[in-house]
Amino acid sequence: xxxxxxxxxxxxxxxSVLFIMGIKMLGKTATARRGNTLSAVxxxxxxxATLLNSQVLSFTEIFVTILIGSAIGLIVARRxxxxxxxxxxxxxxxFGGASSVLVASSEYWRMAHEANASxxxxxxxxxxxxxxxxxxxxxxxxxxFGKLKGIINGRAIMFTGQHALNAALFVTALAxxxxxxxxxxxxxxxxxxxxxxLLLGILTVIPIGGADMPVVISLLNSYxxxxxxxxxxxxxxxxxxxxxxxxGASGIILTQIMCKAMNRSLVNVLLGGFGQTKGTAAAGGGxxxxxxxxxxxxxxxxxxxxxxxxxxxxxxxxxxQAQHVVRELADNLEKRGTSVKFAIHPVAGxxxxxxxxxxxxxxIPYDKLIEMDQINDEFANTDIALIIGANDVVNPAARTNxxxxxxxxxxxxxxxxxxxxxxxxxxNAGYAGIENELFGHDNCLMxxxxxxATITKVVGELKEMATA
Amino acid sequence: MNAETLIVLLYVLVLASFVGFExxxxxxxxxxxPLMSGSNAISGITIVGAIVAAxxxxxxxxxxxxxxxxLLATLNVVGGYAVTDRMLKMFKxxx
Numbered sequence: 001x002x003x004x005x006x007x008x009x010x011x012x013x014x015x016s017v018l019f020i021m022g023i024k025m026l027g028k029t030a031t032a033r034r035g036n037t038l039s040a041v042x043x044x045x046x047x048x049a050t051l052l053n054s055q056v057l058s059f060t061e062i063f064v065t066i067l068i069g070s071a072i073g074l075i076v077a078r079r080x081x082x083x084x085x086x087x088x089x090x091x092x093x094x095f096g097g098a099s100s101v102l103v104a105s106s107e108y109w110r111m112a113h114e115a116n117a118s119x120x121x122x123x124x125x126x127x128x129x130x131x132x133x134x135x136x137x138x139x140x141x142x143x144x145f146g147k148l149k150g151i152i153n154g155r156a157i158m159f160t161g162q163h164a165l166n167a168a169l170f171v172t173a174l175a176x177x178x179x180x181x182x183x184x185x186x187x188x189x190x191x192x193x194x195x196x197x198l199l200l201g202i203l204t205v206i207p208i209g210g211a212d213m214p215v216v217i218s219l220l221n222s223y224x225x226x227x228x229x230x231x232x233x234x235x236x237x238x239x240x241x242x243x244x245x246x247x248g249a250s251g252i253i254l255t256q257i258m259c260k261a262m263n264r265s266l267v268n269v270l271l272g273g274f275g276q277t278k279g280t281a282a283a284g285g286g287x288x289x290x291x292x293x294x295x296x297x298x299x300x301x302x303x304x305x306x307x308x309x310x311x312x313x314x315x316x317x318x319x320x321q322a323q324h325v326v327r328e329l330a331d332n333l334e335k336r337g338t339s340v341k342f343a344i345h346p347v348a349g350x351x352x353x354x355x356x357x358x359x360x361x362x363x364i365p366y367d368k369l370i371e372m373d374q375i376n377d378e379f380a381n382t383d384i385a386l387i388i389g390a391n392d393v394v395n396p397a398a399r400t401n402x403x404x405x406x407x408x409x410x411x412x413x414x415x416x417x418x419x420x421x422x423x424x425x426x427x428n429a430g431y432a433g434i435e436n437e438l439f440g441h442d443n444c445l446m447x448x449x450x451x452x453a454t455i456t457k458v459v460g461e462l463k464e465m466a467t468a
Numbered sequence: 469m470n471a472e473t474l475i476v477l478l479y480v481l482v483l484a485s486f487v488g489f490e491x492x493x494x495x496x497x498x499x500x501x502p503l504m505s506g507s508n509a510i511s512g513i514t515i516v517g518a519i520v521a522a523x524x525x526x527x528x529x530x531x532x533x534x535x536x537x538x539l540l541a542t543l544n545v546v547g548g549y550a551v552t553d554r555m556l557k558m559f560k561x562x563x
Contacts, residue, residue, distance in 0.1 A: 019510060019513075020487060020491070022510075023488070023491055023492065023506075023507065023510070024491045026495075026499065026502065026503055026506050026507075027491060027492060027494065027495040027496075027499065027503065028496075028499075029496060029498060029499060029559060029561075032499055032502060032556050032559070033553065033556040033557065033559075035506075036502070036506050036549060036552045036553055036556060037553070039506065039509070039510055039549075040509070040549045043509075043510070043512070043513065043515070043545055043549070046513065046515075046516050047515060047516065047519065050515075050516045050519045050520060051519065053519070053520055053523065055520055055523045055524065056519060056520060056522075056523035057523055057524060057525045058522070058523060058524065058525050058531075061522060061535060062519060062522055062523070062538065065522065065535055065538045065539050065542065066538065066542050068539065068542075069538070069539045069540070069541070069542025069543045069546065070542055070546040072543055072547070073542065073543045073544070073545070073546030073547030073548075073550065074546055074547070074550055076543075076547050076551075077546070077547045077548075077550035077551035077554060078550070078554070080551060082555070085501060085505070085551075085555075088505075088547075088551060089501075089504055089505050089508055092505070092508050092509075092543070092544050092547055092548050093508050093511075093544075095512075095540040095541070095543050095544040096508065096511040096512050096514065096540075096541070096544045098537075098540050099512065099514045099515070099518060099537045099538075099540040099541040099544065100514050100537075102518070102521075102533045102534070102536050102537030102540070103514050103517035103518050103521055103533075103534070103537045105533050106521035106529075106530040106531075106533035106534045106537065107517075107521065107530070109528075109529050109530040109533065110521075110528075110530040113529070113530075122470075122471075122474050217504070218504065221504055221507060221508055221511075224508065224511040225507065225510075225511045227511075227514075228511050228513050228514050229481060231514050231517050232477070232517075233474075233477055233481075234517075235517050235520070236473060236477065237516065237517065238477070238480050239513065239516060240513055240514065240516060240517060241477060241480050241481050241484060242480060242484040243484075243510050243511070243513040244511065244513065245481055245484035245485040245487075245488055246484060246487070246488040246491070246492075246507070246510065247488075247507040247508075247510050247511040248485065248488065249485050249487075249488025249489045249491075249492060250488060250492040250503060250504075250507045251504075251507065252489075253489065253492050253493055253495075254500060254503070254504060257497075257500075344497060346497055351500075351501060351504065352497070352500030352501060352503075352504060353497055353498060353499065353500030353501035353502070353503075353504070354501060356497065356498045356499075356500070356501065356559075357501045357502075357555055357558075360498075360555070360558040360559045360560070361558050363558075363560070365560050365561050366498045366559050366560065366561065367561055369498060371496075371497055
């Protein structure tokens with residue numbers, strides 16, 4: 001028996017090492033896929049080792065459950081559209097959180113009711129922490145999922161006294177936690193903690209609007225790791241603590257990157273309600289912006305005579321599912337000898353790296369996608385900057401207008417290009433709810449319409465020109 | 469669990485967090501989504517705890533909770549790794 005336990009511990013050690021190596025490789029494009037496989041192997045080793053545990057006796061139920069879970073997981077992973085990646089990550093994240101809650105609750109129940117043993121203080125505290133973080137992750141992720149999917153209003157939902165209510169709920173949850181630790185056999189306190197934490201998760205994500213989702217998803221990702229770590233403390237299991245910490249760190253780093261890209265603090269994002277301020281300051285002088293429209297044919301002619309084009313995709317491209325026609329446009333232009341690059345703003349889309357995944361799906365090689373800092377100086381030497389479904393991330397007000405809510409946010413300097421073509425459905429403001437003064441610039445032309453339909457027409461025109 | 473074990477576990481937590489910050493701080497933006505979905509799959513490591521919780525032969529509340537945890541954790545793990553692999557397969561350099 002002793003040897004078996006030792007074997008399990010060694011397997012966990014090997015698994016931890018493989019997880020660390022896997023996540024390291026996941027950070028480099030050349031090795032990322034192998035890194036992911038390596039971490040899957042690590043997971044497999046950990047699972048097999050756990051099956052050797054002497055407490056694990058009911059293999060039939062375990063195997064059936066694993067089989068069902070794997071089947072559903074595989075089907076979802078195969079079928080999900082790349083445009084829906086943020087929803088899927090949010091949902092799976094929620095499952096991770098829920099699983100932490102259930103494991104901790106199971107251990108709590110076993111100790112409080114079945115083992116007839118008194119619960120040590122440390123276990124009580126860690127169980128409560130695990131339940132709270134896991135439950136916040138679960139309900140918060142579900143709200144994020146609902147917002148991304150459009151089931152719940154994607155805009156920031158605010159009401160008076162929101163922050164006071166959240167603070168009160170948090171304090172009550174802490175009080176209930178103390179009661180759980182002091183009276184581990186009264187499960188009503190545990191249920192209270194669970195309910196309050198679920199409510200807190202919902203209320204903290206509700207006031208955060210669509211374009212802030214990259215921050216929220218990163219943060220919830222981090223929480224799911226922290227929840228796993230906390231569960232590791234409950235079970236005295238190092239592999240959970242280590243891997244949970246890795247995920248927690250990765251989520252926090254992504255959160256920081258996203259906040260920096262929006263020039264906002266995490267607190268500011270979490271307080272929510274961004275872009276809800278209406279009225280005076282938003283109009284930026286109150287002048288009506290006069291825009292110049294451009295048609296499909298004329299755009300095609302502009303593209304034909306251009307020698308360099310930078311395409312700036314945004315969430316609108318994802319919504320219109322336009323990534324494939326954009327690839328066609330890029331291919332067509334490249335065949336004519338035009339240089340084509342893609343400029344990616346860190347917060348474009350609804351999750352970190354969202355645009356990169358969509359363009360990769362459309363078969364655009366990743367070395368054509370250039371980060372903001374590297375491409376910003378190139379706009380001045382570029383004939384056409386084509387903006388597809390992006391708005392706030394190209395608003396020059398962020399550089400020039402100290403009164404603007406987005407002032408100071410790093411943007412793509414598309415206005416420096418010789419000609420800017422903006423492909424957009426309507427004149428509606430972007431997420432920040434402000435006018436984009438770029439649209440009134442002399443070098444800016446508006447190409448109104450659905451991104452997919454419009455770009456398809458432009459490509460058609462270009463093909464005709466080639467044959468004529 | 470005694471205080472000494474707790475301290476050891478805290479050491480593990482702190483050191484692993486530092487390793488995590490070191491490893492992930494320089495990830496290129498191209499990989500942000502796969503990193504997120506991949507690390508999401510990794511957070512399904514609670515599957516280990518779920519298996520133990522679902523382990524006893526006799527049916528009990530804690531076993532039912534364990535089985536529910538196992539189902540969700542498996543979904544998280546398998547779905548997460550599969551979708552990350554699908555994404556990473558698409559990332560190609562210029563031929």
